[in-house]
Amino acid sequence: MSSLLIVLASACAVPADVGHARGAIIDGRIAAESDVGATVATLKDGTLDCSGTLVTARVVITAAHCLLDDDWEALLPVSALEVVVGAVDATMAPEAQTYAVSLVWVSPEFPGDELSDVGLYDEHDIGAIVLSRDVTGVTPMPILSADEVEEQLAEGRMLQIAGYGVKDRRGREDNTMLYVAELPLIERSDRELIAGEPDGVDTCDGDSGGPAWIDTGAGPRLVGVNSRSVDAEREVCGTGSVFTLAPAYAAAIEAAIGEEMNGDGAVEPPPVERAPRTVGDGCSTAHGGDLDSPSLTLFFVFFALCARRLR
Numbered sequence: 177m178s179s180l181l182i183v184l185a186s187a188c189a190v191p192a193d194v195g196h197a198r199g200a201i202i203d204g205r206i207a208a209e210s211d212v213g214a215t216v217a218t219l220k221d222g223t224l225d226c227s228g229t230l231v232t233a234r235v236v237i238t239a240a241h242c243l244l245d246d247d248w249e250a251l252l253p254v255s256a257l258e259v260v261v262g263a264v265d266a267t268m269a270p271e272a273q274t275y276a277v278s279l280v281w282v283s284p285e286f287p288g289d290e291l292s293d294v295g296l297y298d299e300h301d302i303g304a305i306v307l308s309r310d311v312t313g314v315t316p317m318p319i320l321s322a323d324e325v326e327e328q329l330a331e332g333r334m335l336q337i338a339g340y341g342v343k344d345r346r347g348r349e350d351n352t353m354l355y356v357a358e359l360p361l362i363e364r365s366d367r368e369l370i371a372g373e374p375d376g377v378d379t380c381d382g383d384s385g386g387p388a389w390i391d392t393g394a395g396p397r398l399v400g401v402n403s404r405s406v407d408a409e410r411e412v413c414g415t416g417s418v419f420t421l422a423p424a425y426a427a428a429i430e431a432a433i434g435e436e437m438n439g440d441g442a443v444e445p446p447p448v449e450r451a452p453r454t455v456g457d458g459c460s461t462a463h464g465g466d467l468d469s470p471s472l473t474l475f476f477v478f479f480a481l482c483a484r485r486l487r
Contacts, residue, residue, distance in 0.1 A: 213317065214229050214314065214317035215229060216236055216261050217266040230316045231316050232435055235437070237319070240286040248288045258277065261275060275307040277306070279305070280306075295418070296370060301403040317395075319399075364421065368420055369419050374416060380413035386401075387402075388402070
């Protein structure tokens, strides 16, 4: 794989023919509208594939392996990817909630091999998607600052999780709904963390790339990106989950795509429709309906004053 896996391209939004997820959170609950927040669904060739998190108005964080082809050798073309934002059921989202993709980034340290080990071994399984347009009406969830990791992520801390994956332990049932749950933080390294205990609440196929987050005084903050089961060769879901520690990669993502990952999460309001405006040295005119005679007289007086100032 190249040292910096980035694909730049433009893509036109098309109606998503969303299929079934390939593989919801075991023993979780279906998300209410208020639970959806910044969790998103990623589509590959129009089919629900993975989960992710909106961290800025235009950037989604997900797992690296969700952005590679079936052989894990090459990045997916941006034309193959779409993102559904703000939906409990990704199959029911209107076209306005489906976003085309303009850029894909994967950590250059991700090995690109099938996951086949147990526990924490720093897989660097994290990637970023830049959408072709800003998301409005949904508050992004910024990544927790690296300076807060020690303070906020103590063993036993409960993490909130969400994902569009399957909900049966053997991963055989299809699902398109967002599920949410909580998991205890068991242990962590500098770049990964384990959450969840054997035979308890867990993630499963299709939850890959989804968030683990905490609530802070500044609001919710993303701490983990779902990567794999603790036992990567497990036959059933329920061994606990490994999450890539998002704060460890925020600086690399910022350097690659040029956008801050630890912002305040504020939503930019939709632009207000205004009449065209011309501005020059403090004199401005707004163009609207027809001018009657008094207005026309005032206009010419105003224009003369402006012209005089511009001399």
